[in-house]
Amino acid sequence: MADKIAVEGLNAWFGKTQALHNINMAVPENSITAIIGPSGCGKSTFIRCINRMHEEIRGAYSNGKIILDGEDVYGSGVDPVLIRRRLGMVFQKPNPFPTMSIKENAVAGIILNKRMSRHEIEETAEKYLRRAALWDEVKDQLNKPGVSLSGGQQQRLCIARALAVEPEVLLADEPASALDPISTAKIEDLFTDLKERYTIVVVTHNMQQAARISDRTAFFLSGRLIEYGTTDKIFTNPSDKRTEDYITGRFG
Amino acid sequence: MKTDFRYMRRKIFGTMMLGLSILAALAAVSMLFWILGYTFIKGISAVNLDFFTKLPTPVGVPGGGLANSIVGSIIVVGMAALMAIPVGIATAIYLSEYGRGFFASTVRFVSDVLAGVPAIVAGIVAYALVVTRMHRFSAFSGSVSLALLMLPIIIRSSEEIFRTVPDTLREASFALGVPKWKTILSIVLKTASGGLVTGTILAIARVGGEAAPLLFTSFSNSFWNFNPGQPMATLPVDLFNYSISPYQDWQQKAWAAALVLVGMVLILNISARLYLARKGFKRNG
Amino acid sequence: MAERLSRKKILSPEKIFMGMTGVFSLSVLLISALVVYELFSASEPTFQKFGLKFLVSKEWDPVQKVYGALPFIWGTFYTSFIALLIALPVSLGIAIFLSELAPAWLRSSVGFLIELLAAIPSLIFGLWGLFVLSPILQQYIEPPLSNLSWLPFFKGYPLGLGFLNAGLLLAVMIIPTISSISRDVMYTVPANQREGGLALGMTRWEVVSKVVVPNSRSGILGAVVLGLGRALGETMAVTMVIGNTPQFSLSLLDPGYTISSAIANQFTEAFDKLQISALIELGLILFVISVIINAFAKLLMLRMNRFSGGARI
Ligand SMILES: Nc1ncnc2c1ncn2[C@@H]1O[C@H](COP(=O)(O)OP(=O)(O)O)[C@@H](O)[C@H]1O
Ligand SMILES: [Mg+2]
Numbered sequence: 001m002a003d004k005i006a007v008e009g010l011n012a013w014f015g016k017t018q019a020l021h022n023i024n025m026a027v028p029e030n031s032i033t034a035i036i037g038p039s040g041c042g043k044s045t046f047i048r049c050i051n052r053m054h055e056e057i058r059g060a061y062s063n064g065k066i067i068l069d070g071e072d073v074y075g076s077g078v079d080p081v082l083i084r085r086r087l088g089m090v091f092q093k094p095n096p097f098p099t100m101s102i103k104e105n106a107v108a109g110i111i112l113n114k115r116m117s118r119h120e121i122e123e124t125a126e127k128y129l130r131r132a133a134l135w136d137e138v139k140d141q142l143n144k145p146g147v148s149l150s151g152g153q154q155q156r157l158c159i160a161r162a163l164a165v166e167p168e169v170l171l172a173d174e175p176a177s178a179l180d181p182i183s184t185a186k187i188e189d190l191f192t193d194l195k196e197r198y199t200i201v202v203v204t205h206n207m208q209q210a211a212r213i214s215d216r217t218a219f220f221l222s223g224r225l226i227e228y229g230t231t232d233k234i235f236t237n238p239s240d241k242r243t244e245d246y247i248t249g250r251f252g
Numbered sequence: 253m254k255t256d257f258r259y260m261r262r263k264i265f266g267t268m269m270l271g272l273s274i275l276a277a278l279a280a281v282s283m284l285f286w287i288l289g290y291t292f293i294k295g296i297s298a299v300n301l302d303f304f305t306k307l308p309t310p311v312g313v314p315g316g317g318l319a320n321s322i323v324g325s326i327i328v329v330g331m332a333a334l335m336a337i338p339v340g341i342a343t344a345i346y347l348s349e350y351g352r353g354f355f356a357s358t359v360r361f362v363s364d365v366l367a368g369v370p371a372i373v374a375g376i377v378a379y380a381l382v383v384t385r386m387h388r389f390s391a392f393s394g395s396v397s398l399a400l401l402m403l404p405i406i407i408r409s410s411e412e413i414f415r416t417v418p419d420t421l422r423e424a425s426f427a428l429g430v431p432k433w434k435t436i437l438s439i440v441l442k443t444a445s446g447g448l449v450t451g452t453i454l455a456i457a458r459v460g461g462e463a464a465p466l467l468f469t470s471f472s473n474s475f476w477n478f479n480p481g482q483p484m485a486t487l488p489v490d491l492f493n494y495s496i497s498p499y500q501d502w503q504q505k506a507w508a509a510a511l512v513l514v515g516m517v518l519i520l521n522i523s524a525r526l527y528l529a530r531k532g533f534k535r536n537g
Numbered sequence: 538m539a540e541r542l543s544r545k546k547i548l549s550p551e552k553i554f555m556g557m558t559g560v561f562s563l564s565v566l567l568i569s570a571l572v573v574y575e576l577f578s579a580s581e582p583t584f585q586k587f588g589l590k591f592l593v594s595k596e597w598d599p600v601q602k603v604y605g606a607l608p609f610i611w612g613t614f615y616t617s618f619i620a621l622l623i624a625l626p627v628s629l630g631i632a633i634f635l636s637e638l639a640p641a642w643l644r645s646s647v648g649f650l651i652e653l654l655a656a657i658p659s660l661i662f663g664l665w666g667l668f669v670l671s672p673i674l675q676q677y678i679e680p681p682l683s684n685l686s687w688l689p690f691f692k693g694y695p696l697g698l699g700f701l702n703a704g705l706l707l708a709v710m711i712i713p714t715i716s717s718i719s720r721d722v723m724y725t726v727p728a729n730q731r732e733g734g735l736a737l738g739m740t741r742w743e744v745v746s747k748v749v750v751p752n753s754r755s756g757i758l759g760a761v762v763l764g765l766g767r768a769l770g771e772t773m774a775v776t777m778v779i780g781n782t783p784q785f786s787l788s789l790l791d792p793g794y795t796i797s798s799a800i801a802n803q804f805t806e807a808f809d810k811l812q813i814s815a816l817i818e819l820g821l822i823l824f825v826i827s828v829i830i831n832a833f834a835k836l837l838m839l840r841m842n843r844f845s846g847g848a849r850i
Binding site: 112 | 420422424425427428429432439442445
């Protein structure tokens with residue numbers, strides 16, 4: 001498998017505090033990579049650096065390289081707006097647009113950038129709602145507001161919305177942590193299906209979840225990448241004492 | 253057991269003071285109903301169809317109405333709104349979406365201070381700015397004075413509303429590869445629209461009842477006029493002139509004008525609030 | 538490869554949009570500068586002629602072309618002072634009722650009604666003051682007060698119009714401002730502070746007077762300052778009930794004049810250029826006072842927010 005993303009010497013700051021220290025890791029194509037670690041260790045900061053969302057926070061900046069298909073996301077002249085269309089993102093709390101219907105939410109990323117005929121909207125919405133395994137549940141209420149759905153459905157709507165922009169990579173920051181177990185299972189199944197088409201990086205602080213769905217796992221601690229390898233290896237035979245402490249629950 | 257007299261005294265005193273505070277609230281609410289009720293009773297007997305459709309008559313000639321000043325008010329306030337709303341909302345966008353540094357805090361501070369400038373001063377400024385240059389009173393100069401009053405109100409209320417739009421929505425849009433300016437126009441503005449409408453209506457209601465700045469800008473006019481370059485009658489100015497006149501039938505008209513003015517202001521106020529309550533501000537989750 | 542990602546434009550829509558909203562913000566500063574400039578330049582003739590004496594001279598005589606602002610400045614501050622004296626205790630009472638006593642449904646409906654009171658145009662207050670309050674004062678309130686005429690505050694005849702009427706009207710008009718801000722500030726006093734007081738065996742009133750109100754001090758001060766600002770600049774209601782007599786009097790029963798009512802009454806009738814200029818200079822004085830007061834209120838609020846993350850005024 002080729003590397004889809006290569007992170008080289010990434011550092012990130014919030015004002016004067018450094019949140020990430022010299023991160024180096026490569027994410028293979030069409031795989032799920034899980035980022036685990038205790039709260040505050042820099043997981044969110046890390047994936048927000050990948051699609052350049054980090055710099056949208058007041059006073060936040062970063063340096064280092066993130067190579068997407070051989071091309072530096074932070075290269076000079078690179079427009080972060082264009083980069084973000086290739087790197088879809090799903091957030092911890094589902095955040096459908098409250099002024100839009102389910103259908104409009106699904107295609108929001110497209111209609112916000114270009115005009116679409118009504119027919120195109122219908123077709124595209126259906127395609128991606130299906131891909132996000134939501135279609136059957138919402139096909140009779142497409143014109144209802146997106147916020148009228150349950151939390152788990154909203155999150156899948158947000159996934160459909162991210163997919164509709166046709167990204168190559170899907171970044172997800174604890175996408176199931178605000179959901180009930182049944183919705184969580186649906187999201188996990190969905191990710192496993194989506195792996196065929198996309199490269200997925202998912203942050204989770206739930207180690208069972210990481211073990212269930214991911215091919216590779218990265219363990220972060222205090223802004224540093226402590227250990228990175230196949231999920232099997234990390235969970236059965238970690239090489240770093242701190243990783244072992246964390247996965248066996250001997251850690252805070 | 254011995255009765256603790258000191259404690260009893262403290263308790264009685266406290267109950268008394270709290271009773272007084274209830275009385276204070278009651279007094280304020282009664283004032284509202286007294287003023288509104290009196291205006292209604294005095295005004296309703298003088299309001300009829302003529303009031304809305306006819307021009308004013310000279311003193312002593314019965315009948316007539318204030319049709320021209322009702323329309324004039326709508327024109328003067330409308331032109332003010334057209335000037336103040338775009339500038340106000342654009343400024344609020346800058347302050348909430350881009351404004352960080354010294355420049356933004358200065359604008360914020362200045363518009364807060366501007367919000368406290370008395371209405372009559374806005375009138376003087378419009379007089380010096382427009383009337384002395386055009387050499388005549390005009391509806392337009394009246395609109396300028398009202399726009400000056402509306403502008404800081406709109407900036408403040410709109411900025412506050414933009415800030416209630418959760419950042420997660422902006423982030424969701426950025427993450428879809430939507431540029432910031434489009435995010436502002438199609439996500440932030442849309443999500444905030446209910447609040448913006450409410451804030452704008454309240455600002456209109458607030459300046460719509462204002463007479464002070466119009467006395468020597470739009471002045472008054474006993475006839476129909478639709479030319480913004482000429483003096484134009486407005487409901488508040490007519491109300492004032494009629495109320496301090498010694499003639500019974502003019503005072504009657506003043507009450508009628510008061511009822512119509514209060515009616516319009518209250519309807520705007522209540523509908524703005526109801527609109528917001530109904531449309532609500534839908535947060536996600 | 539790099540072309541796929543980069544979009545090199547000097548004038549990107551992003552910059553144009555930000556620039557446009559920035560220009561509008563800048564225009565707010567320019568408009569304010571224009572306001573200041575116009576007020577100063579239009580009051581120049583009187584300033585040339587009278588200089589600072591304008592502020593302390595008692596004489597206002599359009600026929601002799603002599604203009605002094607003191608009676609108007611006095612009337613402005615005196616009526617506002619009377620208004621504050623009445624409005625402050627009532628507003629605090631309302632704020633205490635709303636934040637400490639009222640059940641939720643009453644809280645929102647009473648709060649709403651008091652906001653409506655703030656929405657009533659000042660003309661309506663004036664009309665009410667002229668036709669309702671004034672006869673009441675003249676017949677029932679002022680005659681007994683004038684028996685106390687050995688006090689300078691109650692000299693004079695019961696006219697129904699004058700400082701007392703104007704002060705009362707202004708009080709009613711600023712009560713919504715002061716009470717709603719004070720209520721918001723009292724809300725932000727943390728529950729554990731109240732519980733601390735209760736645990737010490739304080740009565741409910743003692744918690745209010747010894748914990749809640751002291752904790753809200755600077756916010757209440759800000760509210761008072763804003764209320765004062767509103768009272769000082771208020772025009773129509775005062776013009777209708779103040780009696781329009783430029784005099785320097787302490788008596789509540791006497792008629793007076795305020796800056797704003799002088800402008801409202803005389804502007805369109807002024808027959809000489811100097812009088813217009815004098816009226817504009819009065820307006821400038823009012824402007825300067827209101828800027829100082831509002832800037833002070835704003836700074837107070839910034840300070841308060843920095844220290845306690847408290848309510849927004
Ligand atoms: N907006 C912010 N401003 C300042 N510091 C922040 C901000 N967000 C996160 N941090 C800090 O950066 C570190 C990493 O945070 P984050 O990436 O959110 O951790 P995680 O997602 O692993 O819980 C933490 O120490 C946190 O306190
Ligand atoms: Mg996180």
